[in-house]
Amino acid sequence: MSELITADLVDLDLSAATKEAAARSLAVRMRDLGRVTDLEGFLADVAAREAQMPTGLDGGIGIPHCRSAHVTAPTLAFGRSAARVDFGAPDGPADLIFLIAAPVGADSDHLTILSSLARQLMDEEFTGALRAATDAAGVAALIRGDADGPAAEELGAGPEVSGGSGCVPEGAGGEGVGGQSAGGQSAGGENACGETWDGTGEGAPAEPSRIVTSEESPAEPFRIVAVTSCPTGIAHTYMAAEALERAAQAACVEIAVETQGSAGFTRLDPAVIDAADGVILAHDVEVRDRDRFAGKPVVDVGVKAGVNRAAELVAEVRQKAERGDVRAPRPAVPMDAEAEGGDGFGTRLRKWLMTGVSYMVPFVAAGGLLIALGFAIGGYEVNKAPSVAKHFAWTESMSWAALLFQTGGVAFGFLVAVLAGFIAYGMADRPGLVPGFVGGAIAVTVEAGFLGGLIAGLMAGGVVMAVQRVDVPAVLRGIMPVVVIPLVSSAVVGFLMFLVVGKPLASLQSALTDWLSGLSGTNAVILGALLGLMMCFDLGGPLNKVAYAFAVGGLTDPNDGSLKVMAAVMAAGMVPPLALALATTVRGRLFTPAERENGKAAWVLGASFITEGAIPFAAADPLRVIPSAMAGGAVTGALSMTFDCTLRAPHGGAFVVPLIGRPFLYLLAITAGTAVSAALVILLKGLGTPSALRREAEAPTETPASASAAAV
Numbered sequence: 001m002s003e004l005i006t007a008d009l010v011d012l013d014l015s016a017a018t019k020e021a022a023a024r025s026l027a028v029r030m031r032d033l034g035r036v037t038d039l040e041g042f043l044a045d046v047a048a049r050e051a052q053m054p055t056g057l058d059g060g061i062g063i064p065h066c067r068s069a070h071v072t073a074p075t076l077a078f079g080r081s082a083a084r085v086d087f088g089a090p091d092g093p094a095d096l097i098f099l100i101a102a103p104v105g106a107d108s109d110h111l112t113i114l115s116s117l118a119r120q121l122m123d124e125e126f127t128g129a130l131r132a133a134t135d136a137a138g139v140a141a142l143i144r145g146d147a148d149g150p151a152a153e154e155l156g157a158g159p160e161v162s163g164g165s166g167c168v169p170e171g172a173g174g175e176g177v178g179g180q181s182a183g184g185q186s187a188g189g190e191n192a193c194g195e196t197w198d199g200t201g202e203g204a205p206a207e208p209s210r211i212v213t214s215e216e217s218p219a220e221p222f223r224i225v226a227v228t229s230c231p232t233g234i235a236h237t238y239m240a241a242e243a244l245e246r247a248a249q250a251a252c253v254e255i256a257v258e259t260q261g262s263a264g265f266t267r268l269d270p271a272v273i274d275a276a277d278g279v280i281l282a283h284d285v286e287v288r289d290r291d292r293f294a295g296k297p298v299v300d301v302g303v304k305a306g307v308n309r310a311a312e313l314v315a316e317v318r319q320k321a322e323r324g325d326v327r328a329p330r331p332a333v334p335m336d337a338e339a340e341g342g343d344g345f346g347t348r349l350r351k352w353l354m355t356g357v358s359y360m361v362p363f364v365a366a367g368g369l370l371i372a373l374g375f376a377i378g379g380y381e382v383n384k385a386p387s388v389a390k391h392f393a394w395t396e397s398m399s400w401a402a403l404l405f406q407t408g409g410v411a412f413g414f415l416v417a418v419l420a421g422f423i424a425y426g427m428a429d430r431p432g433l434v435p436g437f438v439g440g441a442i443a444v445t446v447e448a449g450f451l452g453g454l455i456a457g458l459m460a461g462g463v464v465m466a467v468q469r470v471d472v473p474a475v476l477r478g479i480m481p482v483v484v485i486p487l488v489s490s491a492v493v494g495f496l497m498f499l500v501v502g503k504p505l506a507s508l509q510s511a512l513t514d515w516l517s518g519l520s521g522t523n524a525v526i527l528g529a530l531l532g533l534m535m536c537f538d539l540g541g542p543l544n545k546v547a548y549a550f551a552v553g554g555l556t557d558p559n560d561g562s563l564k565v566m567a568a569v570m571a572a573g574m575v576p577p578l579a580l581a582l583a584t585t586v587r588g589r590l591f592t593p594a595e596r597e598n599g600k601a602a603w604v605l606g607a608s609f610i611t612e613g614a615i616p617f618a619a620a621d622p623l624r625v626i627p628s629a630m631a632g633g634a635v636t637g638a639l640s641m642t643f644d645c646t647l648r649a650p651h652g653g654a655f656v657v658p659l660i661g662r663p664f665l666y667l668l669a670i671t672a673g674t675a676v677s678a679a680l681v682i683l684l685k686g687l688g689t690p691s692a693l694r695r696e697a698e699a700p701t702e703t704p705a706s707a708s709a710a711a712v
Helices: 019-032 039-052 108-120 124-132 136-144 236-251 270-275 303-308 310-323 345-378 380-384 397-413 415-428 430-445 449-468 480-517 521-537 542-555 560-586 593-607 611-620 622-642 653-659 663-688 691-698
Strands: 065-068 075-085 094-103 223-229 254-259 278-283 298-301
Touching: 019 039, 019 075, 019 094, 039 065, 039 593, 039 611, 075 124, 075 136, 094 124, 108 236, 124 136, 223 236, 223 270, 223 303, 236 254, 236 278, 236 303, 236 310, 278 303, 278 310, 298 303, 298 310, 303 310, 345 380, 345 397, 345 415, 345 449, 345 542, 345 653, 380 397, 415 430, 415 449, 430 449, 430 480, 449 480, 449 542, 521 542, 521 560, 521 622, 542 560, 560 593, 560 611, 560 622, 560 653, 560 663, 593 611, 593 653, 611 622, 622 663, 653 663
Parallel strands: 065 094, 223 254, 223 278, 278 298
Antiparallel strands: 075 094
């Protein structure tokens, strides 16, 4: 196993004006050591992770990190910047910068070492030593833990870390504050307040311990269980755990933390959860099996709040327990990067709807493309073919076309039910699935369609949340999620969908279908332009998904108007990455080397209808890129409608052109929008590109010596 960090991966005089330049400078060192195979591809992965959530932390620390297919071995590079670099931390720029690179499918031992570094960063002695160090080899040894100093404790972050190197907080191995196991749970042991709690629920702790008990009431200490998780599960997950544990130690309360990170996790023992007085959930992705904590006071926040406000969270959960606030935790699946418990209704509604849409999209892609392939092979008469379960000829192409078409039709049949089920899931977690799917299926039965699925999902989630608020005897709590909640909520949703809202929604759906069918002239052009603007505004974000969901909803009951809408939406969604690819080809000097490399990939992404291919460009220069993309998308959407182009496949981009009505005019619409966006990007960048950026962008090559001074 190669060393995680060496002297060659340390830059004590990092010269970089931006976080992109800092990441590039450190990544070049990784590439030169053979740890990174494709520099630009790796930097694109780093940028994508940075777009999810800023990686700056309080205390002058930046931890850009990602898992990437371009990384050969888990690697850590360190840079110290006198000028400081802004990584989005609340307290300002960072002078200590750690670039963490983990390969896809990295072994848990290495990932655990990386997580242990995240814990070390909470130690002021450790960070102080890094700021005072003058020797690169000494810094590498300090981070590895094999040098004298605050990080010189024996490393390994658990009982079986191979290689004998890594970083863990002071006291690793079960003494004092304890360590972090590869499984991902901190539990049990003796603490600074002189008490003991076995976090595994048994007599002897199975893993290193990090527990503190109350000095004021040793007989009945206040106990907290916590779960931390972040999108990549490498850094913030473990830093939040460390911060919560330190805050609990300062408050003399017990805490057991379950870290749901990339290295896997060990579930908190049910006995530990039962004994806990409160729960802290600090997460940016779904907490697995969160119904374990039902009936307890819960503080539900984003993972960065766990890092930055740990003491406040400990105090808040104690206050909730004192008030007897035992409402179930508010589900947030999936959570926004910075989402916390104070989100307004509008924000929560958007999350709920996007949860349903995100789970529906794979069914759309698979079912729609299968249907499209069926049409491509068997022609438009394939929809009249007999069931392949009754008749299938192995040597006839029409039978194979019918097989694809009918399989796709089955997948498409799940769309409304999946949409409703996972909207309810986003609102009420797993208990919302049953009434959500039932409501969605009823929406199909009463012909309420896509709109019926939306309303059914919201109603199902609302009913479950209402039932969860009912105070029930302790003896019934065990059967609530399995029996009572599904039974009651499904009955209520069934009543509402069949007898109250189903028929009005069906009438509204029919009116929408008729309107789409009758679209023509100016109305069609305006709708196409509007959909194009929505597709290009946030490049795969909520507004983009709303436009896409609107188009897909029309395919559940297709007519000429809905097929035109689907064509306009897909055409507009292809424009942003294609436009940026064209712009980087025509005027490459206006873009950085990383952007020019991304431009090459954007050709394929755009042709495949993956709008997110433009995100790296928009993240670096949103004020120029996004308006340009929107202008081109509006042109393409309007032209597609003007040309009366139609599309039966909900995905596929240029690869389903044979299935497009008036394909040459369709490609002309895409070409026109792409040209408009590319021209605007070039114009705006040409007017406002700083000379320093131009010099960097025009640099023919990049050497390790010059990379540290580059400003992306």
